Amino acid sequence: MARYGYARVSTTEQNLDAQTAALEAAGCDLIRTETKSGASREGREELALLLDFLRTGDELVVTRVDRLARSIRDLQEVVHQVRTKGATLRATEQPIDTSTAAGKAFLDMLGVFAEFELNIRKERQLEGIAKAKERGVYKGRPAKIDVDRVKALRDQGMGATAIAREMGIGRASVYRVLDEA
Structure with missing residues (x-):
């Protein structure tokens, strides 16, 4: 044993x-x-x-x-x-x-x-996040994508796939930035 x-x-x-x-x-x-x-x-x-x-x-x-x-x-x-x-x-x-x-x-x-x-514990965490959002304290994760650079690369004639590869981000993120612009 x-x-x-x-x-x-x-x-x-x-x-x-x-x-x-x-x-x-x-x-x-x-x-x-x-x-x-x-x-x-x-x-x-x-x-x-x-x-x-x-x-x-x-x-x-x-x-x-x-x-x-x-x-x-x-x-x-x-x-x-x-x-x-x-x-x-x-x-x-x-x-x-x-x-x-x-x-x-x-x-x-x-x-x-x-x-x-x-x-x-999960319920308390979600309640705390909701209250922090109401107070404007919790805003989520900060953006890590350089929006200006994405736009500049597009203005240089690069496509979404090339921009994503150049910046090391997902192509969907590139499209999201360009759609918001």
């Missing part, structure tokens, strides 16, 4: 040290880490590698369920994959051990709360 640890942070500003220390203390034979944001498992190569590598009797260890999945669907898919392999899932900071009925039930509850938390 092997014990594999998985640690994840969402941004490069976050630190994996606390998670890896907890996984080492839990006796993990191997710890895989990654920095990946988002609510789905998409693009989490290290997690996919661990899930593929699990064998009967192995244990996948995380510090908290929200490091593993942020949606109940993804969490259930991970748990299904772990169970199908004959392995178990355990969290060091939460009473989760899928080898017990209580652990399975608690896991599902935590998955629901993790998804709820993610949805609440």
